[in-house]
Amino acid sequence: MTAPFYVSPEQLMKDRADFARKGISRGRSVVILQYRDGIAFVAENPSQALHKISEIYDRIGFAAVGRYNEFENLRIAGVRLADLRGYSYARRDVTGRALANAYAQTLGTIFSSGAEKPYEVELFVAEVGHSAEEDQIYRLTYDGSVADVSKYAVMGGNVDAAESHLSQNYADNMELSAVIALAARAMGGETEARTIAAADLEVAVLDRTRSQPRKFTRVSRHTVEAAIAA
Secondary structure, three states, rough: EEEEEEEEHHHHHHHHHHHHHHHOOOOOEEEEEEOOOOOEEEEEEOOOOOOEEEEEOOOEEEEEOOOHHHHHHHHHHHHHHHHHHHHHHOHOOOHHHHHHHEEEEEEHHHHHHOOOOOOOOEEEEEEEOOHHHHHHEEEEEOOEEEOOOOOEEEOOHHHHHHHHHHHHHHHOOOOOOHHHHHHHHHHHHOOOOOOHHHHEEEEEEEOOOOOOOOOOOOEEEEHHHHHHHH
């Protein structure tokens, strides 16, 4: 009788983590930054149909890298959860923290399960506050880990080079055009000096100065072109 093949739990988790990380690193970058009037999302995304940045609820935005079908399923689930909570209770009861916790549970369960492969995704969930001090930004990884983010963060692509560029050039209370240009340079890489065209950038913001309850808005191509040309 042949002995069953055995893999230690530690090795299994390591293999699953390596698999997810490799898939995510092949994706193009997403940068999130606080600016003077709110929170900006900047993604390298040449597709005009498949968005990496989306609205979840009034003051909450979502961005992702990795496999599109996987993070799109998560986005839809988040929208449904937010709508249900807002309808059942009150719109103010829908928070970025609650949504991040729900995503963490889902990703953690999938990662720990031996029945399916781990999701090859990383997520940003951000909620804009009435002031910069009240802004909430969460980064979620493939294994369900959650981290608070302050000021800026990068996921996907060459993360180390992008974060190094941001750490040297980011400043508080920057204008929107300045953070768009900064994010584009960071994603281009300090060593590669790769120029990213405006047509390949997807940009959206959570603007706390908007009078409407919904703070999410996409930034026009003309504004992006003007920002990176400056």
